[in-house]
Amino acid sequence: MKTRPTTQLVPHTVDGKTRMIPINVDAPAPPRDWDHLVLNGVTGIAAVVLTASVVWSTASIGDLLGRAVIEPAAYGAAVVFDLAWIACMAVEWLARHDEERAALPRRAGNIALAVAMLAIGAHGKVSGFWEVGIVGALVSGLAKGLWTVVLRHQTPPLDERTRAWIQGELADAGASLALIPVRRQLQRAQAQVDAERAALGQGTDCGSADPDRPDESADDPDADVRAIRPGVVNTKDAVRIAWDSGIREDEVAVRYVAHVTGKAPSPDTVARYMRLLRKVAG
Template sequence: MKTRSTQQLVPHTVDGKTRMVPINVDAPAPPRDWDHIVLNGVTTIAAVVLTASVVWSTASIGDLLARAVIEPAAYGAAVVFDLAWIACMAVEWLARYDEDRAALPRKAGNVALLVAMLAIGAHGKVSGFWEVGIVGALVSGLAKGLWTVVLRHQTPPLDERTRAWIRAELADAGASLSLIPVRRKVQRAQAQVDAERIALGAGSDRGSANPDRSGDSADDSDAEILQLHPNAPTTKDAVRIAWDSGIRDDAEAARYVAKVTGKAPSPDTVARYMRLLRNGVAS
């Protein structure tokens, strides 16, 4: 029996403390998975055929287009013909669990392949070798057909109820994902509304203030106590509102904070809060 060295966790106690430590042990080697080996071989062959198809079609279509434009532009456009149906085939593979969504990239891929084959055939006709054009066009068709077989083999068969369940799950996930930009837009708009409301409220309070405090009594026990305004924003809150409103300049943010809070903030403090917001670490 073939064996292979592998690691296994075993308990080991030192000074009364037990830990799981790895040790090397010889374990029976599993039998070869020939199905997987064959699938890897077929996938490698399909990749080689696809590469050859892209090279051939690019050279053929590029030579055809080079009769009218410069070669770099001609060959750059020629590679698009194969890349189009290859990209459609990749999207079809990504949608393999939803037959309805996979139908569109499959049809688009077939159309792109047909266009590429016609272009290769046209090159053969223009060059005077129509047989070469037909055979060259079949190279792209064989590459597409081989990859279709490989991808179909790896696509798990699903019944209609399972497909419906998957579509419902994707719909729920898509709904949650679509709400992210909506919430951001609502929060941005709400921040602007709050900033405007606070600014107007702060201006009203300053207009009604009594700066000379002539009505205060010298014997008033509360004369030296700083009056608290629970609704007034802090410098940090004002910087956050300015940031949510789209202000990114430190000096402009400082002017906004002074307008909202009614006092000139420390430029260093405003710059520090703005730097934290730029780095995404402010709470």
Template sequence: MKTRQTVQQVPHTIDGKTRMVPIRVDAPAPPRDWDNLVLNGVTGIAALVLTASVVWSTASIGDLLSRAVVEPAAYGAAVVFDLAWIACMAIEWLARYDEDRAALPRRAGHVMLLLAMLAVGAHGKVAGYWEIGLIGAAVSALAKGLWTVVLRHQTPPLDARTRAWIQGELADAGASLALIPVRRQLQRAQAQVSAERAAIAGPDSGSADPDRPDESADDPDAEVIGIRPGAVTTKDAVRIAWDSGVRDDEAAARYVAKTTGKAPSPDTVARYMRLLRNGMAS
């Protein structure tokens, strides 16, 4: 039986004190994983074939396009033909657990591969060697086919219920991500509404904002007194400054003083800014 050197932790006692110390011991070596070695070899072959396909297609299509444009632009456009279906194949791999999402990049990859093969074949025809054009086009098809086989082999099969469960989990995560920009839009809209109400109220307006609820006594800003009914408060001004990108307490205090017409308490401004930084302000 084959063995290999490995390190183990064993207890060792000196003067009645025991510590775990490392020692080297011979342990049975695990059998060679031939399946993994073969898969790695096939993946390497597929990568080599893909590289050769990109080089051949770029050279062929670039030579074809260089008849009408300068060579840097021709070869730059030529490499797009293969990179397009390769990118679709990568997206198909990322969506391997969701067959519905993987269908679109799979179909798009087939269409882009066909366009690349037609371009390579057209180069062979224009050059007077249509046989070479057909063989060159087959190189891209072989590369795409080989990678399709490799990726399908590594894609685990899932039953319908498992796929539905995964889709539900992804939907929940997507909903949480979608709410982030929505909340930002709502905050910006609310800030604009507050600023608009403050501008419309004017200095002589004496009516309170009917849409503004009364604040409870235990609210964090209960001690803040509005300059006039219906006008923007210190809290509103701090919120508007925050939504405008102000993150410094002193800059926010200057904005509040300019907006409300009265110098606010630095501690009050700092408290509101701290709540905004912690995401606790409403």
């Protein structure tokens, strides 16, 4: 039986204290996974074929376009033909668990491949070697076909119920991600309202936060009901929100940060953040 050196943790006690220490032992070696080796070999062959396809199509289409434009622009545009269907094939692989989402990149990849093959065939016709154009176009078709076989082989088969379950999980995760920018937008909108109230409260002569209640002080924490709960944002975030809302005076920013965070900030800290924002704004 074949063995291989490995490390195991074993208990070792010294002076009544036990620790797990590593020791070197010979463990039985697992049998060689020929299926995995063959799959790696096929993937390597597909990568070589794909590289050859990109080189050939770029040279062929670049020479075709070079008859009308300068060579750097011609070859730069030529590489797009193969990169387009390669990118679509990659997106199709990423959406392999959702057949509906994978259908669009699959169709787009086939269209991009057909366009690239037509361009290669056109180069052969223009050059006077239509046979070379046909064979060269088949190189791109074989490359995409080989990669399609490899990727389909690595895609695990799923029944309809499992696919539906996965789509439901992805939908829940997508809804959570979609709510993030929505919450940020709502927070920015509410922050603008709060900043406007703070600015108006700073500029009033009567010192009242509510004209219907002139006996209340503007410094009363209950003077305004704010949607942003104290403690939700820190001083730096509150200064950024105040800046985005149009506040440029340090004193007004200090007042706004105190309302939003629920505690009086350091005026020096607020002033430092404001200076950084002014420097960035130029």
